[in-house]
Amino acid sequence: MSDNRPLAGMTAIVTGASGGIGSASAELLLRDGATVMILARRPDVLEETRAELLAAVPDGQVELFVGDGMVEDDIKAAFAKAHAIHNRLDVVVATVGGGNGFRPMLMLDAQTFRDQFDRNVVSAFLAIRYGAPLMEPGGSIVCISSTAAKLPFNGLAAYHTAKGGLENLVRAAAEELGSAGIRVNAVRPGLTRSKRVSYLFTDNTIFDKFLDEFPLRRAGAPVDIGQAVRYLAGPESSWVTGQSFAVDGGQELRKNPDLSDLLAENVGKDAIAAVRKGKVP
Numbered sequence: 001m002s003d004n005r006p007l008a009g010m011t012a013i014v015t016g017a018s019g020g021i022g023s024a025s026a027e028l029l030l031r032d033g034a035t036v037m038i039l040a041r042r043p044d045v046l047e048e049t050r051a052e053l054l055a056a057v058p059d060g061q062v063e064l065f066v067g068d069g070m071v072e073d074d075i076k077a078a079f080a081k082a083h084a085i086h087n088r089l090d091v092v093v094a095t096v097g098g099g100n101g102f103r104p105m106l107m108l109d110a111q112t113f114r115d116q117f118d119r120n121v122v123s124a125f126l127a128i129r130y131g132a133p134l135m136e137p138g139g140s141i142v143c144i145s146s147t148a149a150k151l152p153f154n155g156l157a158a159y160h161t162a163k164g165g166l167e168n169l170v171r172a173a174a175e176e177l178g179s180a181g182i183r184v185n186a187v188r189p190g191l192t193r194s195k196r197v198s199y200l201f202t203d204n205t206i207f208d209k210f211l212d213e214f215p216l217r218r219a220g221a222p223v224d225i226g227q228a229v230r231y232l233a234g235p236e237s238s239w240v241t242g243q244s245f246a247v248d249g250g251q252e253l254r255k256n257p258d259l260s261d262l263l264a265e266n267v268g269k270d271a272i273a274a275v276r277k278g279k280v281p
Contacts, residue, residue, distance in 0.1 A: 005033030006234055012091035013037040013082040015069040015127055018045040020194035021144060022095040024226030027053055029233060030060040034091060037063040037082040039074075061085075069096035070118060075126045079134055089134040091233045092141040094127035097166075098196060099148075102155035102263045104275040116158035121165045128173050128184065137181025142232045143170055144225070145188040147248050153256045155263045167244045174242030183241040187228045190248025192220035209257035215250035 003009070007029060014026045017038030026036045030053055038053075040046050043066045050062045065081055067074030083089040097120040100112065124143045131141055148156055149163035166186065173184040191210050193201060201207050201219070211217060228247045231237050246252050264272045271281035 003033055005031075006236075007091075008033035009086070010034045010090035011037070011082055011086050011088050012093065012233065013039065013065075013079060013089065013131070014093040014095065015039045015075075015078075015123070016095035016097070018042065018049050019095060019196065020222035021189065021192065021225045021229075022093070023049050023052065024222035025093050025095065025142075025229040025233075026062075027056050028223075028226045028230040029091060029093075030057045030062065032230065032234065035061040035063070035085055037065055037078070037085070039065045039067055039069060039078050041066065041068050069094070070123045070126070072126055072130075075130050079127075079130045083134045088136065089131065090136075090139055092127050092131035092135075092139075093144075093229055093233065094124045094141070095144045096123035096127075097144055097146075097163075099156060099159040102259065102266050104155060104263065104267065104272070105157035106275050106278075106280050107267060107271065108158060113158045113161075116162045117165065120159070120162035121169055124166055124169055128169070128177075132173075132177055132180065132182055135180075135182050138235075138238070139182045140233045140237070141173070141177075141182065141184045142229050143184075143186040144229075145170075145186040145244050147188055147190045147246065147251055147256070149188060149244065150246075150252060151256045153259075155259065155266075170244060171242045178241060183232075183237070185232045185237070185241060186244040187225055187232065188244045188246045188248065189225045190214070190220055190246070190251045192222060192225055194222060206259065206262060209259065213251050213254040213257055214248075215253055218249060220247065220249060 012034045018040035065078040146163045148160045274281040
């Protein structure tokens with residue numbers, strides 16, 4: 001019996017798949033027929049994620065790779081293993097990234113800044129670098145950016161810079177890989193509920209500041225981002241490349257909230273006063 005699902009016969013790999021956006025993206029790819037390999041560092045979390053995916057899609061095929069999405073050898077091995085499942089690789093979803101908390105730029109050191117670049121840009125570069133040679137025309141690479149790429153956020157200078165770099169990497173890769181028939185795009189989420197930023201939802205005084213900047217008056221859910229990933233991964237977006245799509249409840253129509261109180265709580269009021277005068281605390 002033929003499988004008429006739009007991704008039937010395809011193979012996808014999702015890096016950082018134990019996170020909310022990664023697992024939501026993997027589930028939607030799986031539902032539409034793709035075989036999905038998920039990569040993360042912790043084997044117990046990977047097994048748990050696979051169990052959840054197969055509970056949602058019982059006839060799906062989910063393969064695991066324990067590795068670090070920021071380690072070159074791990075990425076090379078994972079992508080080769082994904083390709084070997086059906087001798088093809090069609091979709092790469094690179095979700096490794098994240099910030100390191102709120103700190104004024106003048107309180108950062110060079111290594112902290114480099115770490116953000118590595119986590120958000122180099123991790124995506126590795127996925128593109130080792131994914132593209134295994135893909136045929138029609139392949140799709142999807143990266144996860146952030147509204148911080150476009151909207152500056154006081155206290156997130158390194159993250160803001162890194163996500164801006166990621167979106168330029170996406171454009172550069174789309175230009176270079178277009179002749180090979182490989183598309184490269186990004187999704188730019190707004191504030192999305194996940195374990196990583198759960199603290200932003202437990203304090204209504206913080207969350208309400210975000211809510212005031214969302215015309216649609218709610219935070220995102222991982223599935224909201226996953227649906228955009230699924231669109232960019234599949235044949236429906238076959239003439240889309242080099243784009244970064246905001247999925248943010250309309251936040252980019254406005255601005256990021258002022259979280260000066262949280263910043264002062266993290267580093268102290270005296271430090272904030274010094275930084276505002278252009279001094280290093």
